Amino acid sequence: MTIEQTRPGTGELRVVALEVADDLSELAAVRAWADRLLLDLPDDLRHDVVTVVDELTSNALRHGSPPRQVRLLRRPNWLCVEVDDACLDPACSEPSMGATPHGLVLVxxxxxxxxxxxxxxxKTVWAEITLDGR
Structure with missing residues (x-):
């Protein structure tokens, strides 16, 4: 289910949310959802944002607990990706023994x-991205 709301005020904050099922196969649907919402962005920037969405959602699916939700919060020239899960363990950017760092290092x-x-x-894991080319 997708939830959308706009908060009035300076620079209108647009919030769009997607509930994520407890299945890694959801990642393709989450990427497609984010890509559709960001069609107004240049291709390279849209690709970067979709990658952040994918990495944070993948971490929540692999290491978190349901329920999970992905949100895109957007103002002119600014976007925040938020991913909620019910696991109390903090997200960690340090790889476990023998693992290669991926997700949060890429984010x-x-x-x-x-x-x-x-x-x-x-927890909610979030990442901010500027959309003005800086």
């Missing part, structure tokens, strides 16, 4: 900032 390289909020019911 850090494609975003201006990333982080996470711990909640009593899980």
């Amino acid at each position: 850090a390289g494609l975003s201006v900032a990333w982080g996470q909020w711990q909640r009593s019911t899980g």
Whole structure:
């Protein structure tokens, strides 16, 4: 299910959310959803944002717990990708022994900032991306 809302005020914040089923096969649908919502962006920037969406969602599916939700929050020249899951363990950018760093290292390289909020019911991992070419 997709949820959309716009918050009035300066620079209108548009929020679009997608509930994600507990299945890695959902990643293709999540990528397609994000790609459709970002068609107004240049191809290279849209690709970077979709990659961030994919990496954060993939981490939530592989290491988190349901329920999961992906949100795109957008203002002119700014976008934030947020992914919720119900796992209380913090997201970690350090690879486990013998693993190669991927997800959050890639997210850090494609975003201006990333982080996470711990909640009593899980966490939200987020990444901010500027859309003005800087």
